Amino acid sequence: MEIIVPIRQVPDVALNIRVNEGKVVEDGVSFVISSWDETAIEGALQMTEELGGEVTLLGIGPERVSEALRKGLAMGAHKAIHVLYEEGQTDSFGYAKIMAKVMEGRNYDLILTGKQAQDTDAGLTASMLAEFLDLPQVTNIIRFSDLAVDGMTLYRKGDHGTEVIGIKLPAVVTVNDSLNEPRLASMRGIMMAKKKPMETLSPSDLGMGAEELGLQGSMTEVLKFEKPESRKEGERFEGDETETVPMAIQKLVSEAKLAV
Protein backbone atom coordinates (compact mmCIF):
# COMPACT_ATOMS: atom_id res chain seq x y z
CA MET A 1 0.00 0.00 0.00
CA GLU A 2 1.45 3.35 -1.05
CA ILE A 3 0.35 6.21 1.16
CA ILE A 4 1.11 9.90 0.78
CA VAL A 5 0.75 11.96 3.95
CA PRO A 6 0.66 15.74 3.43
CA ILE A 7 1.83 17.41 6.63
CA ARG A 8 1.86 20.99 7.75
CA GLN A 9 4.38 22.64 10.02
CA VAL A 10 2.75 25.02 12.51
CA PRO A 11 3.90 27.21 15.40
CA ASP A 12 4.05 25.23 18.65
CA VAL A 13 0.75 26.09 20.31
CA ALA A 14 2.19 25.20 23.69
CA LEU A 15 4.14 28.44 23.46
CA ASN A 16 2.86 31.96 23.71
CA ILE A 17 2.09 33.17 20.18
CA ARG A 18 2.80 36.85 19.70
CA VAL A 19 1.02 39.09 17.24
CA ASN A 20 2.54 42.34 16.03
CA GLU A 21 0.91 44.77 13.59
CA GLY A 22 -1.56 42.16 12.45
CA LYS A 23 1.08 39.48 11.82
CA VAL A 24 2.19 36.47 13.82
CA VAL A 25 5.76 37.02 15.02
CA GLU A 26 7.80 34.03 13.85
CA ASP A 27 11.00 35.10 15.52
CA GLY A 28 11.73 32.84 18.49
CA VAL A 29 8.78 30.57 17.69
CA SER A 30 9.43 26.85 17.46
CA PHE A 31 7.60 24.93 14.78
CA VAL A 32 6.12 21.46 15.05
CA ILE A 33 4.11 19.06 12.92
CA SER A 34 0.41 19.90 13.16
CA SER A 35 -0.92 17.36 15.69
CA TRP A 36 -3.61 15.88 13.41
CA ASP A 37 -0.97 15.32 10.74
CA GLU A 38 1.18 13.49 13.27
CA THR A 39 -1.82 11.25 13.89
CA ALA A 40 -2.06 10.72 10.12
CA ILE A 41 1.60 9.68 9.97
CA GLU A 42 1.02 7.15 12.74
CA GLY A 43 -2.10 5.84 10.98
CA ALA A 44 -0.21 5.46 7.70
CA LEU A 45 2.65 3.66 9.45
CA GLN A 46 0.22 1.22 11.06
CA MET A 47 -1.42 0.55 7.69
CA THR A 48 1.87 -0.14 5.94
CA GLU A 49 3.05 -2.27 8.85
CA GLU A 50 0.00 -4.44 8.27
CA LEU A 51 -0.10 -4.47 4.47
CA GLY A 52 3.43 -3.53 3.40
CA GLY A 53 4.26 -0.60 1.16
CA GLU A 54 5.65 2.82 1.89
CA VAL A 55 4.66 6.09 3.51
CA THR A 56 5.69 9.25 1.67
CA LEU A 57 5.46 12.58 3.46
CA LEU A 58 4.69 15.79 1.63
CA GLY A 59 5.55 19.17 3.10
CA ILE A 60 5.13 22.58 1.47
CA GLY A 61 6.89 25.66 2.80
CA PRO A 62 10.24 27.27 3.57
CA GLU A 63 13.49 25.53 4.48
CA ARG A 64 12.37 24.90 8.07
CA VAL A 65 9.67 22.50 6.81
CA SER A 66 12.45 19.97 6.18
CA GLU A 67 12.76 19.64 10.00
CA ALA A 68 9.13 18.52 10.24
CA LEU A 69 9.68 16.08 7.37
CA ARG A 70 12.81 14.74 9.05
CA LYS A 71 10.84 14.14 12.22
CA GLY A 72 8.20 12.21 10.28
CA LEU A 73 10.98 10.15 8.71
CA ALA A 74 12.39 9.52 12.20
CA MET A 75 8.98 8.25 13.27
CA GLY A 76 9.26 5.69 10.48
CA ALA A 77 7.99 7.20 7.21
CA HIS A 78 9.99 5.94 4.24
CA LYS A 79 10.59 9.05 2.15
CA ALA A 80 9.63 12.69 1.85
CA ILE A 81 8.88 15.36 -0.71
CA HIS A 82 9.60 18.96 0.19
CA VAL A 83 8.11 21.66 -2.04
CA LEU A 84 10.37 24.57 -1.17
CA TYR A 85 7.88 27.37 -1.15
CA GLU A 86 8.53 30.93 -0.02
CA GLU A 87 5.64 32.66 -1.78
CA GLY A 88 4.03 34.11 1.33
CA GLN A 89 0.38 33.94 2.26
CA THR A 90 -1.43 31.07 0.59
CA ASP A 91 -4.87 29.73 1.44
CA SER A 92 -6.22 26.18 1.46
CA PHE A 93 -7.11 26.43 -2.23
CA GLY A 94 -3.56 27.45 -3.11
CA TYR A 95 -2.02 24.63 -1.08
CA ALA A 96 -4.46 22.04 -2.43
CA LYS A 97 -3.52 23.06 -5.95
CA ILE A 98 0.19 22.60 -5.28
CA MET A 99 -0.50 19.21 -3.69
CA ALA A 100 -2.55 18.15 -6.70
CA LYS A 101 0.39 19.05 -8.95
CA VAL A 102 2.74 16.98 -6.77
CA MET A 103 0.41 13.97 -7.04
CA GLU A 104 0.47 14.06 -10.86
CA GLY A 105 2.12 10.93 -12.19
CA ARG A 106 2.76 9.51 -8.74
CA ASN A 107 1.67 6.11 -7.62
CA TYR A 108 -0.47 6.07 -4.48
CA ASP A 109 -3.39 4.17 -2.99
CA LEU A 110 -4.28 6.61 -0.27
CA ILE A 111 -3.75 10.23 0.71
CA LEU A 112 -4.03 10.42 4.50
CA THR A 113 -3.78 13.69 6.39
CA GLY A 114 -5.03 15.63 9.42
CA LYS A 115 -8.61 16.86 9.41
CA GLN A 116 -7.36 20.42 9.68
CA ALA A 117 -4.18 22.34 10.36
CA GLN A 118 -3.54 23.36 13.93
CA ASP A 119 -2.78 26.97 13.04
CA THR A 120 -5.55 27.91 10.58
CA ASP A 121 -8.19 25.37 11.68
CA ALA A 122 -9.69 25.74 8.19
CA GLY A 123 -10.08 22.05 7.39
CA LEU A 124 -10.45 22.68 3.67
CA THR A 125 -7.25 21.59 1.97
CA ALA A 126 -7.88 17.83 1.91
CA SER A 127 -11.41 18.25 0.56
CA MET A 128 -10.20 20.59 -2.17
CA LEU A 129 -7.39 18.16 -3.01
CA ALA A 130 -9.92 15.34 -3.38
CA GLU A 131 -11.89 17.55 -5.77
CA PHE A 132 -8.82 18.43 -7.84
CA LEU A 133 -7.88 14.75 -8.08
CA ASP A 134 -11.48 13.60 -8.54
CA LEU A 135 -11.14 11.12 -5.69
CA PRO A 136 -13.60 9.98 -3.04
CA GLN A 137 -13.02 11.44 0.40
CA VAL A 138 -13.92 10.64 3.99
CA THR A 139 -13.11 13.14 6.71
CA ASN A 140 -12.57 13.00 10.45
CA ILE A 141 -12.01 9.26 10.91
CA ILE A 142 -11.48 7.81 14.36
CA ARG A 143 -10.82 4.19 13.35
CA PHE A 144 -10.20 1.98 10.34
CA SER A 145 -10.65 -1.75 9.77
CA ASP A 146 -10.81 -4.40 7.01
CA LEU A 147 -7.68 -2.96 5.54
CA ALA A 148 -6.95 -4.04 1.94
CA VAL A 149 -5.03 -2.51 -0.92
CA ASP A 150 -8.24 -1.68 -2.76
CA GLY A 151 -10.40 -0.50 0.09
CA MET A 152 -11.19 -0.41 3.81
CA THR A 153 -13.84 0.37 6.37
CA LEU A 154 -13.66 3.77 8.01
CA TYR A 155 -15.31 5.00 11.18
CA ARG A 156 -16.10 8.67 10.92
CA LYS A 157 -16.98 10.90 13.82
CA GLY A 158 -20.18 12.51 12.55
CA ASP A 159 -22.66 14.91 14.09
CA HIS A 160 -25.04 12.18 15.24
CA GLY A 161 -22.65 9.39 16.10
CA THR A 162 -20.06 7.23 14.45
CA GLU A 163 -20.63 6.70 10.73
CA VAL A 164 -19.29 3.41 9.36
CA ILE A 165 -18.21 3.92 5.76
CA GLY A 166 -16.77 1.56 3.16
CA ILE A 167 -14.41 3.22 0.72
CA LYS A 168 -12.63 2.17 -2.45
CA LEU A 169 -9.08 3.29 -2.99
CA PRO A 170 -7.48 5.48 -4.12
CA ALA A 171 -9.06 8.07 -1.87
CA VAL A 172 -8.40 11.05 0.34
CA VAL A 173 -8.98 10.46 4.05
CA THR A 174 -8.55 12.86 6.97
CA VAL A 175 -8.05 11.82 10.57
CA ASN A 176 -9.28 12.87 13.98
CA ASP A 177 -6.67 12.85 16.72
CA SER A 178 -8.50 10.09 18.58
CA LEU A 179 -7.43 7.68 15.82
CA ASN A 180 -4.20 6.85 17.64
CA GLU A 181 -1.39 8.02 19.87
CA PRO A 182 1.51 8.93 17.55
CA ARG A 183 4.73 7.08 18.31
CA LEU A 184 7.81 8.95 19.43
CA ALA A 185 10.79 9.27 17.14
CA SER A 186 13.29 6.78 18.61
CA MET A 187 17.02 7.39 18.62
CA ARG A 188 17.44 4.70 15.98
CA GLY A 189 14.71 6.37 13.94
CA ILE A 190 16.48 9.72 14.19
CA MET A 191 19.75 8.15 12.99
CA MET A 192 18.05 6.32 10.13
CA ALA A 193 16.05 9.37 9.02
CA LYS A 194 19.22 10.97 7.68
CA LYS A 195 19.65 8.20 5.15
CA LYS A 196 16.09 8.31 3.87
CA PRO A 197 15.35 10.04 0.56
CA MET A 198 14.02 13.60 0.65
CA GLU A 199 13.04 15.00 -2.75
CA THR A 200 13.11 18.79 -2.94
CA LEU A 201 10.99 20.50 -5.58
CA SER A 202 10.29 24.12 -6.43
CA PRO A 203 6.93 25.38 -7.73
CA SER A 204 8.56 25.84 -11.13
CA ASP A 205 9.59 22.16 -11.10
CA LEU A 206 5.85 21.51 -10.84
CA GLY A 207 5.18 23.78 -13.80
CA MET A 208 3.50 26.42 -11.66
CA GLY A 209 3.83 30.09 -12.48
CA ALA A 210 3.51 33.18 -10.27
CA GLU A 211 -0.23 33.48 -11.01
CA GLU A 212 -0.83 30.18 -9.20
CA LEU A 213 1.26 30.98 -6.15
CA GLY A 214 0.90 33.00 -2.97
CA LEU A 215 -2.00 35.42 -2.82
CA GLN A 216 -2.44 35.34 -6.59
CA GLY A 217 -3.12 31.64 -6.45
CA SER A 218 -5.42 31.94 -3.44
CA MET A 219 -9.13 32.65 -3.25
CA THR A 220 -9.09 34.27 0.18
CA GLU A 221 -6.77 36.57 2.04
CA VAL A 222 -6.17 36.89 5.77
CA LEU A 223 -6.10 40.64 6.30
CA LYS A 224 -4.70 40.56 9.80
CA PHE A 225 -4.35 38.54 12.98
CA GLU A 226 -5.74 39.75 16.25
CA LYS A 227 -4.80 38.40 19.62
CA PRO A 228 -7.89 37.13 21.46
CA GLU A 229 -8.82 39.14 24.52
CA SER A 230 -7.56 37.53 27.67
CA ARG A 231 -10.24 36.03 29.86
CA LYS A 232 -11.45 38.09 32.77
CA GLU A 233 -10.45 36.80 36.13
CA GLY A 234 -13.11 34.66 37.84
CA GLU A 235 -14.53 35.31 41.26
CA ARG A 236 -13.57 33.16 44.19
CA PHE A 237 -15.88 32.34 47.06
CA GLU A 238 -14.17 31.54 50.33
CA GLY A 239 -15.64 29.34 53.05
CA ASP A 240 -17.19 25.87 53.25
CA GLU A 241 -19.64 24.63 50.65
CA THR A 242 -22.73 25.39 52.72
CA GLU A 243 -21.83 29.05 52.36
CA THR A 244 -20.09 29.18 49.00
CA VAL A 245 -22.59 27.18 46.91
CA PRO A 246 -25.57 29.46 47.75
CA MET A 247 -23.34 32.49 47.13
CA ALA A 248 -22.33 31.18 43.71
CA ILE A 249 -25.96 30.34 42.79
CA GLN A 250 -27.13 33.76 43.92
CA LYS A 251 -24.49 35.34 41.70
CA LEU A 252 -25.44 33.19 38.71
CA VAL A 253 -29.11 34.13 39.10
CA SER A 254 -28.61 37.84 39.68
CA GLU A 255 -25.77 38.56 37.26
CA ALA A 256 -25.71 35.77 34.68
CA LYS A 257 -29.57 35.64 34.69
CA LEU A 258 -29.53 31.88 35.07
CA ALA A 259 -33.02 30.43 35.58
CA VAL A 260 -33.10 28.15 38.60
Added chain:
Amino acid sequence: MGSTAGKNWTEEDEKLLLETIDKWVENEVKPIAREYDQEDKYPHELVESMKDLGLFGATISPEYGGMGLPASVYAKVIIKVASVWMAPSGIFNSHLIMASAIERCGTDEQKTNWLPKMASGEFRGGIALTEPNAGTDLQAILTRADRNEQGYLLNGTKMWITNSMYGNCLLVLAKTDLNAKPAHKGMSAFLCQKNEGYEVSKKLKKLGYRSIDSCELTLVDKQVSSDALLGGEEGRGLQQVLGGLELGRINVAARGAGIAEGALKMAVDYAQERETFGQPISQHQAVQLKLAKMATRVEASKLLVGSAANKFDSGERCDMEAGMAKYFASEAGVFCSQEAMRIFGGYSYSTEYEIERFYRDAMLMCIGEGTNELQQLIIAKQLLERNKG
Protein backbone atom coordinates in the same frame (compact mmCIF):
# COMPACT_ATOMS: atom_id res chain seq x y z
CA MET B 1 31.26 6.60 25.00
CA GLY B 2 32.48 4.91 21.88
CA SER B 3 35.24 6.04 19.57
CA THR B 4 32.68 7.21 17.06
CA ALA B 5 30.62 9.00 19.70
CA GLY B 6 29.11 12.22 18.57
CA LYS B 7 30.20 12.11 14.96
CA ASN B 8 26.75 11.15 13.75
CA TRP B 9 24.74 13.61 15.80
CA THR B 10 23.85 16.98 14.33
CA GLU B 11 22.15 19.88 16.09
CA GLU B 12 18.94 19.00 14.27
CA ASP B 13 19.13 15.41 15.55
CA GLU B 14 19.75 16.67 19.05
CA LYS B 15 16.68 18.92 18.86
CA LEU B 16 14.54 16.02 17.63
CA LEU B 17 15.86 13.70 20.33
CA LEU B 18 15.25 16.18 23.14
CA GLU B 19 11.74 16.79 21.80
CA THR B 20 11.15 13.04 21.94
CA ILE B 21 12.48 12.86 25.51
CA ASP B 22 10.27 15.80 26.51
CA LYS B 23 7.20 14.01 25.24
CA TRP B 24 8.23 10.73 26.80
CA VAL B 25 8.77 12.16 30.27
CA GLU B 26 5.56 14.17 30.05
CA ASN B 27 3.37 11.32 28.78
CA GLU B 28 4.92 8.25 30.38
CA VAL B 29 7.22 9.17 33.26
CA LYS B 30 5.41 12.03 34.98
CA PRO B 31 2.00 10.33 35.29
CA ILE B 32 3.40 7.35 37.25
CA ALA B 33 6.19 9.02 39.24
CA ARG B 34 4.31 9.78 42.44
CA GLU B 35 2.55 6.44 42.79
CA TYR B 36 5.59 4.33 41.91
CA ASP B 37 7.87 6.30 44.20
CA GLN B 38 5.40 6.10 47.10
CA GLU B 39 4.95 2.38 46.68
CA ASP B 40 8.60 1.73 45.86
CA LYS B 41 7.37 -0.10 42.76
CA TYR B 42 9.67 -0.90 39.84
CA PRO B 43 8.58 0.82 36.60
CA HIS B 44 8.67 -2.19 34.27
CA GLU B 45 6.64 -0.37 31.62
CA LEU B 46 9.24 2.39 31.44
CA VAL B 47 11.90 -0.24 30.72
CA GLU B 48 9.93 -1.29 27.65
CA SER B 49 9.60 2.27 26.37
CA MET B 50 13.30 2.87 27.11
CA LYS B 51 14.05 -0.08 24.81
CA ASP B 52 11.84 1.39 22.07
CA LEU B 53 13.49 4.79 22.40
CA GLY B 54 16.98 3.27 22.21
CA LEU B 55 18.08 4.57 25.62
CA PHE B 56 19.88 1.33 26.54
CA GLY B 57 22.22 1.89 23.60
CA ALA B 58 22.42 5.66 23.94
CA THR B 59 26.18 5.96 24.38
CA ILE B 60 27.24 2.61 22.87
CA SER B 61 28.97 2.96 19.49
CA PRO B 62 26.88 2.42 16.36
CA GLU B 63 29.22 -0.43 15.31
CA TYR B 64 27.77 -2.40 18.25
CA GLY B 65 24.19 -1.36 17.57
CA GLY B 66 24.18 1.70 19.83
CA MET B 67 23.43 5.33 19.08
CA GLY B 68 26.87 6.81 19.76
CA LEU B 69 25.43 9.77 21.62
CA PRO B 70 28.07 12.26 22.78
CA ALA B 71 28.23 12.93 26.54
CA SER B 72 27.03 16.50 25.98
CA VAL B 73 23.74 15.35 24.42
CA TYR B 74 23.38 12.39 26.76
CA ALA B 75 23.71 14.73 29.75
CA LYS B 76 20.84 16.83 28.39
CA VAL B 77 18.71 13.69 28.17
CA ILE B 78 19.49 12.89 31.82
CA ILE B 79 18.69 16.46 32.91
CA LYS B 80 15.28 16.22 31.25
CA VAL B 81 14.44 12.88 32.85
CA ALA B 82 15.71 13.92 36.30
CA SER B 83 13.76 17.19 36.15
CA VAL B 84 10.61 15.06 36.32
CA TRP B 85 11.73 11.94 38.21
CA MET B 86 15.38 11.23 38.84
CA ALA B 87 15.10 7.53 39.67
CA PRO B 88 14.39 6.04 36.22
CA SER B 89 17.57 7.59 34.84
CA GLY B 90 19.43 5.00 36.94
CA ILE B 91 17.93 2.17 34.91
CA PHE B 92 19.90 3.10 31.80
CA ASN B 93 22.65 5.14 33.40
CA SER B 94 24.31 2.37 35.44
CA HIS B 95 23.76 0.03 32.52
CA LEU B 96 25.66 2.38 30.22
CA ILE B 97 28.54 2.71 32.68
CA MET B 98 28.96 -1.07 32.44
CA ALA B 99 28.73 -0.90 28.64
CA SER B 100 31.29 1.88 28.58
CA ALA B 101 33.74 -0.27 30.59
CA ILE B 102 33.29 -3.14 28.11
CA GLU B 103 33.78 -0.84 25.14
CA ARG B 104 36.89 0.77 26.60
CA CYS B 105 38.52 -2.29 28.16
CA GLY B 106 36.88 -5.45 26.84
CA THR B 107 38.40 -7.96 24.44
CA ASP B 108 37.00 -7.98 20.88
CA GLU B 109 35.05 -11.09 21.79
CA GLN B 110 33.56 -9.47 24.89
CA LYS B 111 32.54 -6.41 22.90
CA THR B 112 30.87 -8.53 20.22
CA ASN B 113 29.17 -10.81 22.73
CA TRP B 114 27.91 -8.17 25.13
CA LEU B 115 27.47 -4.78 23.52
CA PRO B 116 24.80 -5.47 20.86
CA LYS B 117 22.64 -7.21 23.47
CA MET B 118 23.18 -4.35 25.90
CA ALA B 119 22.35 -1.79 23.21
CA SER B 120 19.00 -3.45 22.53
CA GLY B 121 18.16 -3.78 26.21
CA GLU B 122 18.14 -7.59 26.08
CA PHE B 123 21.03 -7.47 28.57
CA ARG B 124 20.46 -4.85 31.22
CA GLY B 125 23.25 -4.28 33.66
CA GLY B 126 25.07 -2.15 36.15
CA ILE B 127 28.27 -2.13 38.14
CA ALA B 128 28.89 -3.93 41.41
CA LEU B 129 31.68 -2.16 43.28
CA THR B 130 30.45 -1.08 46.73
CA GLU B 131 30.53 -3.45 49.70
CA PRO B 132 29.24 -3.13 53.25
CA ASN B 133 32.63 -1.80 54.36
CA ALA B 134 34.06 -0.29 51.19
CA GLY B 135 32.63 2.47 49.03
CA THR B 136 34.90 5.38 48.21
CA ASP B 137 37.88 3.27 49.34
CA LEU B 138 37.47 0.54 46.75
CA GLN B 139 40.84 -1.02 47.43
CA ALA B 140 39.38 -2.27 50.70
CA ILE B 141 36.84 -4.57 49.05
CA LEU B 142 36.74 -8.15 50.30
CA THR B 143 35.05 -9.90 47.38
CA ARG B 144 37.55 -12.39 45.97
CA ALA B 145 37.90 -14.27 42.72
CA ASP B 146 39.96 -17.46 43.02
CA ARG B 147 41.24 -18.99 39.83
CA ASN B 148 40.41 -22.63 39.20
CA GLU B 149 40.22 -24.96 36.21
CA GLN B 150 36.87 -23.66 35.00
CA GLY B 151 37.81 -20.00 35.39
CA TYR B 152 37.16 -18.13 38.65
CA LEU B 153 35.23 -18.78 41.83
CA LEU B 154 33.62 -15.60 43.22
CA ASN B 155 32.86 -15.05 46.91
CA GLY B 156 31.77 -11.89 48.71
CA THR B 157 28.97 -9.41 49.38
CA LYS B 158 28.05 -6.28 47.43
CA MET B 159 25.80 -3.42 48.54
CA TRP B 160 23.65 -0.74 46.91
CA ILE B 161 23.87 -2.35 43.48
CA THR B 162 21.52 -0.63 41.04
CA ASN B 163 19.68 -2.82 38.50
CA SER B 164 20.72 -6.02 40.22
CA MET B 165 17.22 -7.35 40.83
CA TYR B 166 15.44 -6.49 37.57
CA GLY B 167 18.49 -6.35 35.31
CA ASN B 168 20.30 -9.50 34.24
CA CYS B 169 24.04 -8.77 34.30
CA LEU B 170 26.67 -6.85 36.24
CA LEU B 171 30.30 -5.90 36.14
CA VAL B 172 31.64 -7.20 39.47
CA LEU B 173 34.85 -5.91 41.01
CA ALA B 174 36.81 -8.53 42.98
CA LYS B 175 40.31 -9.30 44.21
CA THR B 176 42.26 -11.87 42.24
CA ASP B 177 45.34 -11.39 44.42
CA LEU B 178 44.74 -10.65 48.09
CA ASN B 179 48.39 -9.90 48.79
CA ALA B 180 49.11 -7.52 45.91
CA LYS B 181 50.84 -4.27 46.77
CA PRO B 182 49.48 -1.79 46.01
CA ALA B 183 46.13 -3.52 46.47
CA HIS B 184 44.69 -2.32 43.15
CA LYS B 185 47.17 -4.48 41.26
CA GLY B 186 45.30 -7.48 42.63
CA MET B 187 41.87 -6.27 41.55
CA SER B 188 39.95 -7.51 38.49
CA ALA B 189 36.51 -6.91 36.99
CA PHE B 190 34.18 -9.71 35.87
CA LEU B 191 31.26 -9.74 33.47
CA CYS B 192 28.61 -11.74 35.28
CA GLN B 193 25.17 -13.00 34.40
CA LYS B 194 22.55 -12.93 37.13
CA ASN B 195 22.35 -16.16 39.16
CA GLU B 196 25.48 -17.52 37.48
CA GLY B 197 27.86 -14.90 38.88
CA TYR B 198 25.77 -13.39 41.69
CA GLU B 199 22.49 -13.67 43.53
CA VAL B 200 20.31 -10.92 44.94
CA SER B 201 19.80 -11.34 48.66
CA LYS B 202 17.53 -8.36 49.28
CA LYS B 203 16.21 -5.10 47.90
CA LEU B 204 17.28 -2.27 50.19
CA LYS B 205 14.85 0.32 51.51
CA LYS B 206 15.91 3.89 50.84
CA LEU B 207 15.02 7.48 51.71
CA GLY B 208 14.87 8.43 48.03
CA TYR B 209 15.83 6.98 44.64
CA ARG B 210 12.97 4.59 45.27
CA SER B 211 11.41 2.23 42.74
CA ILE B 212 14.84 1.44 41.40
CA ASP B 213 16.33 -1.82 42.64
CA SER B 214 19.36 -1.08 44.82
CA CYS B 215 20.18 -4.43 46.36
CA GLU B 216 22.53 -6.46 48.43
CA LEU B 217 24.19 -9.27 46.51
CA THR B 218 25.73 -12.47 47.73
CA LEU B 219 28.36 -14.34 45.87
CA VAL B 220 28.92 -17.77 47.35
CA ASP B 221 31.12 -20.04 45.24
CA LYS B 222 29.87 -18.47 42.04
CA GLN B 223 31.70 -20.07 39.14
CA VAL B 224 32.42 -17.86 36.13
CA SER B 225 34.49 -18.78 33.07
CA SER B 226 37.84 -17.20 32.19
CA ASP B 227 36.02 -15.27 29.42
CA ALA B 228 34.27 -13.27 32.14
CA LEU B 229 37.49 -11.45 33.09
CA LEU B 230 37.16 -7.97 31.57
CA GLY B 231 39.96 -7.35 29.09
CA GLY B 232 41.30 -10.87 29.68
CA GLU B 233 43.99 -9.62 32.04
CA GLU B 234 44.07 -9.75 35.84
CA GLY B 235 45.02 -6.78 38.00
CA ARG B 236 43.43 -4.10 35.84
CA GLY B 237 39.97 -4.01 37.46
CA LEU B 238 40.29 -0.83 39.49
CA GLN B 239 41.72 1.17 36.57
CA GLN B 240 39.02 -0.20 34.30
CA VAL B 241 36.33 0.88 36.71
CA LEU B 242 37.89 4.24 37.61
CA GLY B 243 38.32 4.99 33.91
CA GLY B 244 34.56 5.34 33.67
CA LEU B 245 34.18 7.61 36.64
CA GLU B 246 34.59 10.88 34.73
CA LEU B 247 31.57 9.98 32.66
CA GLY B 248 29.79 8.63 35.72
CA ARG B 249 30.29 11.94 37.49
CA ILE B 250 29.03 13.93 34.54
CA ASN B 251 25.93 11.74 34.64
CA VAL B 252 25.36 12.29 38.34
CA ALA B 253 25.97 16.01 37.84
CA ALA B 254 23.30 15.99 35.14
CA ARG B 255 20.90 14.28 37.53
CA GLY B 256 21.62 16.96 40.14
CA ALA B 257 21.04 19.71 37.57
CA GLY B 258 17.79 18.00 36.55
CA ILE B 259 16.54 17.80 40.13
CA ALA B 260 17.44 21.47 40.62
CA GLU B 261 15.64 22.46 37.42
CA GLY B 262 12.55 20.40 38.23
CA ALA B 263 12.35 21.84 41.75
CA LEU B 264 12.72 25.36 40.37
CA LYS B 265 9.92 24.81 37.85
CA MET B 266 7.57 23.50 40.51
CA ALA B 267 8.44 26.40 42.80
CA VAL B 268 7.90 29.00 40.06
CA ASP B 269 4.50 27.52 39.18
CA TYR B 270 3.40 27.18 42.79
CA ALA B 271 4.58 30.65 43.77
CA GLN B 272 2.26 32.13 41.15
CA GLU B 273 -0.73 30.04 42.24
CA ARG B 274 -0.52 30.29 46.00
CA GLU B 275 -1.77 33.52 47.54
CA THR B 276 -1.05 35.06 50.92
CA PHE B 277 -1.94 38.52 52.13
CA GLY B 278 -4.05 39.09 49.03
CA GLN B 279 -1.46 38.38 46.38
CA PRO B 280 0.46 35.47 44.84
CA ILE B 281 3.47 34.63 46.99
CA SER B 282 5.67 35.21 43.91
CA GLN B 283 5.04 38.92 44.57
CA HIS B 284 6.72 38.73 47.96
CA GLN B 285 10.38 39.64 47.82
CA ALA B 286 11.30 36.90 50.28
CA VAL B 287 10.11 34.37 47.69
CA GLN B 288 11.62 36.24 44.77
CA LEU B 289 15.05 36.11 46.40
CA LYS B 290 14.75 32.35 46.72
CA LEU B 291 13.67 31.96 43.09
CA ALA B 292 16.56 34.09 41.88
CA LYS B 293 19.12 32.05 43.81
CA MET B 294 17.61 28.81 42.60
CA ALA B 295 17.47 29.89 38.95
CA THR B 296 21.07 31.06 39.03
CA ARG B 297 22.23 27.73 40.45
CA VAL B 298 20.22 25.81 37.86
CA GLU B 299 21.79 27.77 35.04
CA ALA B 300 25.30 27.47 36.47
CA SER B 301 24.84 23.71 36.99
CA LYS B 302 23.80 23.17 33.40
CA LEU B 303 26.74 25.20 32.14
CA LEU B 304 29.20 23.22 34.28
CA VAL B 305 27.69 19.91 33.15
CA GLY B 306 27.85 21.03 29.51
CA SER B 307 31.41 22.24 29.86
CA ALA B 308 32.63 18.98 31.47
CA ALA B 309 30.73 16.91 28.89
CA ASN B 310 32.20 18.88 25.98
CA LYS B 311 35.67 18.33 27.35
CA PHE B 312 34.96 14.63 27.78
CA ASP B 313 33.70 14.44 24.17
CA SER B 314 36.84 16.13 22.89
CA GLY B 315 38.89 13.37 24.53
CA GLU B 316 40.63 15.71 26.97
CA ARG B 317 41.26 14.86 30.60
CA CYS B 318 38.28 16.19 32.54
CA ASP B 319 38.42 14.77 36.04
CA MET B 320 38.60 18.26 37.54
CA GLU B 321 35.74 19.58 35.39
CA ALA B 322 33.61 16.48 36.00
CA GLY B 323 34.31 16.83 39.72
CA MET B 324 33.31 20.50 39.69
CA ALA B 325 30.11 19.74 37.78
CA LYS B 326 29.22 16.87 40.10
CA TYR B 327 30.00 18.86 43.23
CA PHE B 328 28.18 22.01 42.21
CA ALA B 329 25.16 20.51 40.43
CA SER B 330 24.41 17.95 43.15
CA GLU B 331 24.57 20.67 45.80
CA ALA B 332 22.31 22.79 43.56
CA GLY B 333 19.84 19.90 43.54
CA VAL B 334 19.82 19.83 47.34
CA PHE B 335 19.63 23.63 47.60
CA CYS B 336 16.84 24.04 45.07
CA SER B 337 14.73 21.21 46.43
CA GLN B 338 15.08 22.61 49.97
CA GLU B 339 14.22 26.13 48.87
CA ALA B 340 11.25 24.79 46.91
CA MET B 341 10.11 23.01 50.09
CA ARG B 342 10.14 26.35 51.91
CA ILE B 343 8.20 28.02 49.09
CA PHE B 344 5.61 25.23 49.18
CA GLY B 345 5.36 25.71 52.93
CA GLY B 346 3.21 23.18 54.75
CA TYR B 347 2.16 21.50 51.51
CA SER B 348 5.77 20.53 50.84
CA TYR B 349 5.44 18.03 53.67
CA SER B 350 2.46 16.36 52.07
CA THR B 351 2.99 13.42 49.75
CA GLU B 352 0.16 14.84 47.64
CA TYR B 353 2.71 17.23 46.23
CA GLU B 354 5.77 15.97 44.42
CA ILE B 355 8.35 18.36 45.78
CA GLU B 356 9.06 16.13 48.77
CA ARG B 357 10.33 13.46 46.37
CA PHE B 358 12.84 15.89 44.87
CA TYR B 359 13.99 16.69 48.41
CA ARG B 360 14.46 12.99 49.22
CA ASP B 361 16.15 12.18 45.90
CA ALA B 362 18.54 15.13 45.87
CA MET B 363 20.86 14.09 48.67
CA LEU B 364 21.94 10.90 46.91
CA MET B 365 23.61 12.99 44.22
CA CYS B 366 25.98 14.42 46.85
CA ILE B 367 26.91 10.94 48.07
CA GLY B 368 26.87 8.63 45.06
CA GLU B 369 29.64 8.31 42.46
CA GLY B 370 32.24 9.66 44.90
CA THR B 371 31.11 11.90 47.78
CA ASN B 372 31.26 15.64 47.31
CA GLU B 373 34.00 15.77 49.92
CA LEU B 374 36.06 13.52 47.67
CA GLN B 375 35.20 15.67 44.65
CA GLN B 376 36.64 18.70 46.39
CA LEU B 377 39.87 16.85 47.03
CA ILE B 378 40.05 15.79 43.38
CA ILE B 379 39.42 19.38 42.25
CA ALA B 380 42.09 20.77 44.57
CA LYS B 381 44.63 18.10 43.60
CA GLN B 382 44.13 18.75 39.90
CA LEU B 383 44.16 22.49 40.42
CA LEU B 384 47.53 22.30 42.12
CA GLU B 385 48.91 19.86 39.58
CA ARG B 386 47.87 22.00 36.64
CA ASN B 387 49.26 25.15 38.25
CA LYS B 388 52.53 24.02 39.80
CA GLY B 389 54.39 26.83 41.52
